[in-house]
Amino acid sequence: MLERSSRLKSDAQDRIDQFDERVIIERCKAGETSAFDELVRRYEKRVFNCALRITGNYNDAADVAQEAFIRAFHSIQTFRGDAKFATWIYRIVTNVYLDERKRSKAHRTTSLDEAIELEENSVTRQIEDGAPTPDEVVENKERLRALQKAINSLPDYQRIIVTLYHTQHRSYEEIAEILKLPIGTVKSRLNRARLALAEILESEPELFG
Amino acid sequence: MKCGKVRDLFSSFAENAMDGKLSARVEEHLAQCELCRRAYDRFRTTLAMLDSIPEVDPPAGFHESVMAEVERIKRTTPAPVKWWRVDWQHVFTIRVPARAVAAAAVVVFLFAVAFQFSPVRTAVANWFTFQKPTNAPIQYIDEYAPPAPLPWNPRTSKQELLINIDSQKPGQYLLRLGTNNSSPLNFELKVGRTKYDGSVQKGQSSTIEIPAPPAGSVVVARILWRMGEQDRLQWIFLPSKLKARGKSENAILKDFAVYDMLRLISRQHGVAIIASGDLSKKIPYTRTDHASPDEAFYESLSKVGMRAEGVAESVYEVRPTR
Numbered sequence: 001m002l003e004r005s006s007r008l009k010s011d012a013q014d015r016i017d018q019f020d021e022r023v024i025i026e027r028c029k030a031g032e033t034s035a036f037d038e039l040v041r042r043y044e045k046r047v048f049n050c051a052l053r054i055t056g057n058y059n060d061a062a063d064v065a066q067e068a069f070i071r072a073f074h075s076i077q078t079f080r081g082d083a084k085f086a087t088w089i090y091r092i093v094t095n096v097y098l099d100e101r102k103r104s105k106a107h108r109t110t111s112l113d114e115a116i117e118l119e120e121n122s123v124t125r126q127i128e129d130g131a132p133t134p135d136e137v138v139e140n141k142e143r144l145r146a147l148q149k150a151i152n153s154l155p156d157y158q159r160i161i162v163t164l165y166h167t168q169h170r171s172y173e174e175i176a177e178i179l180k181l182p183i184g185t186v187k188s189r190l191n192r193a194r195l196a197l198a199e200i201l202e203s204e205p206e207l208f209g
Numbered sequence: 210m211k212c213g214k215v216r217d218l219f220s221s222f223a224e225n226a227m228d229g230k231l232s233a234r235v236e237e238h239l240a241q242c243e244l245c246r247r248a249y250d251r252f253r254t255t256l257a258m259l260d261s262i263p264e265v266d267p268p269a270g271f272h273e274s275v276m277a278e279v280e281r282i283k284r285t286t287p288a289p290v291k292w293w294r295v296d297w298q299h300v301f302t303i304r305v306p307a308r309a310v311a312a313a314a315v316v317v318f319l320f321a322v323a324f325q326f327s328p329v330r331t332a333v334a335n336w337f338t339f340q341k342p343t344n345a346p347i348q349y350i351d352e353y354a355p356p357a358p359l360p361w362n363p364r365t366s367k368q369e370l371l372i373n374i375d376s377q378k379p380g381q382y383l384l385r386l387g388t389n390n391s392s393p394l395n396f397e398l399k400v401g402r403t404k405y406d407g408s409v410q411k412g413q414s415s416t417i418e419i420p421a422p423p424a425g426s427v428v429v430a431r432i433l434w435r436m437g438e439q440d441r442l443q444w445i446f447l448p449s450k451l452k453a454r455g456k457s458e459n460a461i462l463k464d465f466a467v468y469d470m471l472r473l474i475s476r477q478h479g480v481a482i483i484a485s486g487d488l489s490k491k492i493p494y495t496r497t498d499h500a501s502p503d504e505a506f507y508e509s510l511s512k513v514g515m516r517a518e519g520v521a522e523s524v525y526e527v528r529p530t531r
Contacts, residue, residue, distance in 0.1 A: 033276075033283065040275050048267035062268050069275045073282065103508050147258055166259035191220040197259070198251040 021085055028076045036076070040069055043089055046168060050090060053163040054097050056152040064100065068093045083177060090168065090178045094160050101156065150200040158193035165190055210238045212245050219252050371414075372432075372443075374481050374524055376451050380421050382481075384430065384445065387414035396434040424449045427472045444468070446475035446482040451523040466491055470509055471527065479523065486515055486529035 021042075027035035047068055052061035071092050072079075079088055151159055157179070164170040164178065172190075176183045215238045221227045222235050239246050375383040386409050388394045393408040400419055407415045422428040430445040468488035475482050490513040510517050510527060517527045 033279065036279060037276055040272060044267050044272055044275070045264065048271065049264050052265065053262070058268065062271060065267065065271070066275050066278065070278055070282070073279050143258065144262065147262065162259065166256075167262050167264075187220065188217070191217060194220060194252060194255055194259075195216060195248075198248065198255040201255055201258070202251055 018084065022081060025076065025079060025081065025085060029079075036073060039072075039085075043086070044069075046086070047089060047093055050093050050163055050168050051097065053148070053151060053167050054094070054160055056148055060100075064093065064096050067096045067100075071096060084174075087174055087177050090164060090170070091180075094178065097160070098156065146201065146204050147197075150197050153200065154193050154196060158189050158196070161186060161190045162193045162197070210234050212238075212242060215239070215242075215245050216248060219249060222249075223253060223256060372445065372483055374445070374447070374483075376421075376481075382419045382421060382447050383416055384419055385414050385416045386432070394434055396432055398430055398432045400428060400430045419447065421447065422449050425476065427475045429472065441485065444471070444482075444484045444488060446471050446484065448475045448479045448481065451479050451481060467510070467513060467515065467527075481524045482517075482527055483524070484527040486527070490515075 021039075024035050024038055028039060044065070048061060048065045051064040051068070052058065055061045055064055068089065072089055079085070151162060154162065160179065161175055164175045165172075170178065172183050172186050175181075175186045179186065181189075215235055218227065218231070218235055222232060225232075227235075239249055371387040371389070373385040373387070375385065377383075384398070386396060386398070386407070388409050389411055391411045393410045395408045396406070396415075398405040398407070398417060405417050407417075409415050419428065419430060426449060428447045430447065432443045432445065434441055434443070466488060467484075467486075467490050470492055471482050471484055471488070474480065492509045492513055507517060511530075514530050515527060516530050517525050519525055
């Protein structure tokens with residue numbers, strides 16, 4: 001079955017991190033730019049990757065991620081700390097994305113160049129890791145491209161839930177809190193999204209056969 | 210158990226998150242139904258793939274770009290001084306030199322008296338009440354431009370003032386005002402401290418020369434025109450130079466009045482804008498990412514019940530939605 005627990009840190013470490021983070025956030029509220037710098041450093045990778053999977057392309061992801069941090073900076077005073085900062089920032093990311101979507105009448109387009117850029121990036125990573133053979137690299141690249149395309153075709157909320165669960169490793173409870181949805185709704189939408197993805201990916205048996 | 214129901218349970222089944230009895234029924238169904246078994250295999254493959262999506266690094270310079278924006282915001286919005294941080298004791302124990310205060314009061318009084326009778330007062334009053342008709346010099350400068358058909362026609366009313374913006378001559382704009390109405394239409398046009406009064410009617414337009422502002426700024430012409438009892442105010446935003454359409458830049462608008470936004474868009478996109486309606490309305494947070502002027506207008510204006518329309522190359526019209 002799914003090995004999610006291995007990704008989760010131990011409770012104690014988690015509590016230390018959270019305390020540390022509360023101190024940083026207090027410093028941000030007091031107007032220390034260096035504290036916000038630290039906060040961005042801690043979350044930029046997560047925020048960017050979340051935005052990348054939700055928007056489906058590199059450029060929009062950078063814009064959404066930056067905008068999310070700017071909104072966080074504007075409203076850090078209103079962050080009360082009863083939720084985790086991660087939950088709060090993910091909520092901002094999804095709100096920024098949904099606002100942008102509402103704003104742009106035109107539908108999202110994923111240009112081929114952007115998709116390639118994205119893949120090159122992950123390809124270099126994989127080569128640096130040293131493990132896969134060139135054939136596997138090509139195949140992984142193709143798979144990732146097909147997978148992202150399939151994710152892009154999901155409705156907004158399903159795509160966001162898939163991203164938060166599978167790439168950001170958020171629990172059902174946390175996703176419900178981020179999106180302000182009942183847990184049951186989160187679960188059923190995730191199931192529907194997974195079924196839809198499986199359906200789409202079945203049409204490419206050479207990659208996923 | 211039906212296939213549809215089983216598939217609804219795939220996630221819970223894969224995550225071992227259902228009670229043993231239900232789980233056994235799903236297993237039983239999978240053992241019998243070839244289609245669902247294949248679907249479940251696919252489902253599991255999909256989960257594995259989703260879990261193995263690699264993380265990528267943010268683009269180079271991302272961190273710096275976020276922090277540069279944060280620094281910029283910090284510089285432009287001064288931190289509010291909180292009342293509880295003020296040293297109140299100090300405020301009430303400040304020693305004030307009584308003679309200096311008395312002297313200052315006398316100076317202010319004398320200045321106010323002098324101001325009442327000085328020509329400066331008239332000038333200041335004029336500046337603030339430009340809507341009052343005055344006897345400022347009327348400048349018809351028709352000789353600058355040969356009469357030609359106006360390039361576009363507002364569709365709303367026959368009485369409408371027609372405005373033509375000509376930027377052929379570098380460093381200046383020629384605004385030609387005209388109307389399709391046969392009775393005269395009076396107007397006052399004000400640019401900075403310069404005012405033009407005039408009237409137009411069908412076949413008799415009036416051309417006014419407006420120097421283009423220096424690079425990076427915008428000049429705003431205000432036109433008050435009257436037809437019988439009806440008054441209407443229009444603004445024309447003119448950038449230093451009109452750019453071809455399609456050039457795009459970023460802008461983040463927050464708590465801007467429509468007026469400020471139009472100035473910004475005129476400057477950034479190099480477009481002229483003819484506007485009417487309540488320009489003091491505040492636009493809620495809007496961000497225009499590499500948007501064309503059309504898009505930026507459309508989005509931000511729709512939030513305050515106004516709309517924008519391209520009426521000619523690099524010229525837009527903004528008005529309230531009817």
